Amino acid sequence: MRKIFLGPPGSGKGTAASRIAPKFNVPHISTGDLFRHNITEETQIGLEAKDYMKRGELVPDEIVIGMLKERIQEDDCQEGFILDGFPRTIPQAEQLAKLTDMDLVINMDVSDEIVIKRLSSRVTCENCGEIFNLVGLIPKNEGECDKCQGKLIRRPDDEPEVIQNRLNMYKEQTAPLINFYKNKNLVKDVTCTNINQTAEETVQSVLNAIENFTSEIKETLETPNNN
Numbered sequence: 065m066r067k068i069f070l071g072p073p074g075s076g077k078g079t080a081a082s083r084i085a086p087k088f089n090v091p092h093i094s095t096g097d098l099f100r101h102n103i104t105e106e107t108q109i110g111l112e113a114k115d116y117m118k119r120g121e122l123v124p125d126e127i128v129i130g131m132l133k134e135r136i137q138e139d140d141c142q143e144g145f146i147l148d149g150f151p152r153t154i155p156q157a158e159q160l161a162k163l164t165d166m167d168l169v170i171n172m173d174v175s176d177e178i179v180i181k182r183l184s185s186r187v188t189c190e191n192c193g194e195i196f197n198l199v200g201l202i203p204k205n206e207g208e209c210d211k212c213q214g215k216l217i218r219r220p221d222d223e224p225e226v227i228q229n230r231l232n233m234y235k236e237q238t239a240p241l242i243n244f245y246k247n248k249n250l251v252k253d254v255t256c257t258n259i260n261q262t263a264e265e266t267v268q269s270v271l272n273a274i275e276n277f278t279s280e281i282k283e284t285l286e287t288p289n290n291n
């Protein structure tokens with residue numbers, strides 16, 4: 065199974081991917097983790113990526129694709145993977161298609177209002193990257209990561225004035241991807257209109273969408289051809 069979780073920042077795709085991947089025994093691959101790994105290990109590609117990130121710019125496609133290519137060749141990706149936050153653009157999707165076929169794209173469809181509310185209360189573990197917020201994804205102990213007890217901090221790109229900018233960038237660059245994958249009949253929408261929806265509820269809606277998609281594919285294959 066090779067799946068992509070698409071959605072604006074704050075749509076819950078990262079949380080959904082991290083909880084769903086173990087159910088299918090595949091890794092959850094986020095661009096954030098790829099960057100963290102390459103930057104911590106100070107690989108050449110990591111150092112290049114760091115320069116762009118420091119300037120608040122998007123890391124160029126060839127760098128991200130390079131990291132991803134290495135990652136999906138590892139042993140734990142033999143049965144597939146879930147990509148979170150990648151691809152971001154149509155050129156990236158075209159590059160990805162050269163590396164591997166994907167079998168489903170989950171499109172997390174969440175309103176700006178909900179995204180802004182979630183992101184403006186979002187905190188990230190400075191140690192492991194786990195994300196929390198004060199609407200639906202509250203840490204058990206205030207200021208402390210549930211997973212590793214690391215300190216929770218607000219990332220610079222979750223500051224309110226940066227959020228609208230990220231949303232606009234998402235719409236401009238990533239939203240056309242949905243059409244790109246719709247043309248390949250690979251998209252399932254998961255819509256969230258409830259600001260109080262919990263992470264568990266989001267995970268369940270995504271699991272339902274995966275199940276529906278899989279049974280639709282099966283039906284298509286089993287429907288006798290009437291020609």
Ligand SMILES: [Zn+2]
Pocket residue numbers: 189190191192193194209210211212213214
């Ligand atoms: Zn942590």
